[in-house]
Amino acid sequence: MNKIQAPFKGDNNATYEMNTVAGADMEEMAGRKELEAHWVRVCDRLRKEIGDKAFKTWFGEVELGELKAGKLRLYAPTRFVRDWVGRHYGDRVLAYWQSVNAEVKNVEVNLVPPPAPRRPNEIIAMPPVPSSQNSHQPPMPRMGPSIGRGADEISQTPEARYTFNNFVVGKPNEFAYAAARNISEQDMPLPERNPLYIFGGVGLGKTHLMHAIWHVIRERDPKTRVLYLTAESFVNRFIQALRTKNTGQFKELFRNVDVLMVDDVQFICGKEASQDEFFFTFNSLVEQNKQIILSSEKPPSELQDIEERMRSRLGSGLVADIHSSTYELRLSILQTKAENARVPVPVNVLEFLAHKISTNIRELEGALNRVVAHGQLIGREITVEMAQDVLHDLLRQADRKVTVDEIQQRVAAHYNIKLAEMSSPRRARSVARPRQVAMYLAKQLTTLSLPQIGKRFGNRDHTTVMHAVRKIEELKVSDHSIAEDVELLKRQLQG
Numbered sequence: 001m002n003k004i005q006a007p008f009k010g011d012n013n014a015t016y017e018m019n020t021v022a023g024a025d026m027e028e029m030a031g032r033k034e035l036e037a038h039w040v041r042v043c044d045r046l047r048k049e050i051g052d053k054a055f056k057t058w059f060g061e062v063e064l065g066e067l068k069a070g071k072l073r074l075y076a077p078t079r080f081v082r083d084w085v086g087r088h089y090g091d092r093v094l095a096y097w098q099s100v101n102a103e104v105k106n107v108e109v110n111l112v113p114p115p116a117p118r119r120p121n122e123i124i125a126m127p128p129v130p131s132s133q134n135s136h137q138p139p140m141p142r143m144g145p146s147i148g149r150g151a152d153e154i155s156q157t158p159e160a161r162y163t164f165n166n167f168v169v170g171k172p173n174e175f176a177y178a179a180a181r182n183i184s185e186q187d188m189p190l191p192e193r194n195p196l197y198i199f200g201g202v203g204l205g206k207t208h209l210m211h212a213i214w215h216v217i218r219e220r221d222p223k224t225r226v227l228y229l230t231a232e233s234f235v236n237r238f239i240q241a242l243r244t245k246n247t248g249q250f251k252e253l254f255r256n257v258d259v260l261m262v263d264d265v266q267f268i269c270g271k272e273a274s275q276d277e278f279f280f281t282f283n284s285l286v287e288q289n290k291q292i293i294l295s296s297e298k299p300p301s302e303l304q305d306i307e308e309r310m311r312s313r314l315g316s317g318l319v320a321d322i323h324s325s326t327y328e329l330r331l332s333i334l335q336t337k338a339e340n341a342r343v344p345v346p347v348n349v350l351e352f353l354a355h356k357i358s359t360n361i362r363e364l365e366g367a368l369n370r371v372v373a374h375g376q377l378i379g380r381e382i383t384v385e386m387a388q389d390v391l392h393d394l395l396r397q398a399d400r401k402v403t404v405d406e407i408q409q410r411v412a413a414h415y416n417i418k419l420a421e422m423s424s425p426r427r428a429r430s431v432a433r434p435r436q437v438a439m440y441l442a443k444q445l446t447t448l449s450l451p452q453i454g455k456r457f458g459n460r461d462h463t464t465v466m467h468a469v470r471k472i473e474e475l476k477v478s479d480h481s482i483a484e485d486v487e488l489l490k491r492q493l494q495g
């Protein structure tokens with residue numbers, strides 16, 4: 001009679017045994033090769049029986065162990081897989097083994113031994129991505145032990161061109177750069193710098209720095225288990241795990257990495273269940289002294305729809321911001337990019353672009369690329385006139401940039417209050433509400449930070465601006481007239 005032994009709950013060494021008759025010990029199998037050939041046949045049969053998908057899910061990372069005294073050992077990557085395989089496929093696995101090898105009397109599924117603890121000077125990284133691999137393709141499946149088994153399928157592939165070497169450092173980003181470099185070179189995470197939380201506006205280089213960290217960790221030791229993904233991907237994976245009732249596996253994957261990197265964490269705001277899961281993952285990794293690196297558009301204090309415990313966790317390590325770019329930094333980036341592309345672009349064209357396109361570095365790069373492509377494909381000489389012509393849509397948009405002054409004037413006129421009320425300390429609703437609308441629009445339509453906006457409204461604190469933004473967001477839902485006012489003002493301001 002086949003018997004499946006239940007594991008001892010919570011015990012890492014728990015195993016499932018699939019026994020036949022309590023038999024006398026058999027001799028060890030002769031050759032490893034033969035055993036492997038049997039395993040291939042067992043796997044083929046299993047795949048046929050349960051289908052490709054289930055096979056990949058449950059057996060894709062189960063490894064063949066040894067056959068000793070009639071006991072065949074298999075190794076599962078996680079407790080969850082071990083328990084599942086034992087419970088659901090135990091009989092079948094044993095029967096198939098016995099059909100190819102009569103010496104097998106029972107099959108034992110063990111948890112793969114945990115990796116050796118990290119020593120100083122040992123940071124483990126994901127194996128290099130094959131150079132042929134396009135960054136937009138999912139990572140290639142790799143063989144052998146690697147990052148948290150299965151986690152490498154989740155991990156997104158950092159771009160080869162995003163390295164510290166081609167990150168141009170200037171005043172607005174020097175702190176974030178130094179912090180990123182420091183973390184990537186640490187042998188062991190320092191509690192006071194864990195997590196590293198990099199924040200800054202759209203297109204200012206956060207992802208670039210994250211990828212650069214990844215590259216350094218990988219270069220230092222290709223065995224470090226680094227899981228890099230966007231918060232959106234985390235949420236989607238979690239939802240998928242909930243749907244397929246695979247949350248156990250999901251948890252194991254995320255909690256068994258050495259470094260977890262999550263880009264754009266603001267995406268997790270307002271998604272309660274995912275936030276909880278992220279919080280537990282976070283705690284579990286920090287407890288194990290594993291490094292966490294996060295990027296976000298906003299500082300923890302400005303994230304909305306986020307639980308306080310999460311907010312304080314996010315801000316509990318090293319918080320580094322990237323400020324809006326300066327003209328000097330933009331010019332320096334353009335010079336570097338043009339040099340790297342080995343295309344001669346006249347300095348006055350670079351200066352023109354750095355002056356005109358101040359929104360973010362991504363747009364700046366895009367503008368340079370367009371100008372260069374035009375020059376190369378149409379054979380037009382690269383001049384300021386040519387750039388003006390090629391980028392007319394972008395430049396028109398840039399020229400239409402809304403200022404806080406315009407917002408205050410427009411809002412004051414709309415509500416028929418004095419412009420001075422925008423900065424006055426008066427709290428009567430007749431002036432306080434329009435002021436809040438103006439703050440909200442300033443946040444929406446300019447790239448200024450909350451403290452910068454606060455300054456422009458009578459030197460108010462950034463928490464006042466944050467409160468105003470939240471208030472107007474709430475009112476837009478509950479009060480039609482406010483929603484209409486805001487939309488109308490926005491349209492007028494954006495021309």
Ligand SMILES: Nc1ncnc2c1ncn2[C@@H]1O[C@H](COP(=O)(O)OP(=O)(O)OP(=O)(O)O)[C@@H](O)[C@H]1O
Nearest residue numbers: 166167168201202203204205206207208333361362
């Ligand atoms: N200091 C810099 N030096 C060189 N390139 C830069 C720098 N800052 C940004 N870039 C380039 O600008 C582009 C946008 O940067 P990135 O994607 O890292 O921005 P981001 O802050 O992550 O934006 P998002 O908020 O949209 O995720 C990238 O191509 C990046 O290489």
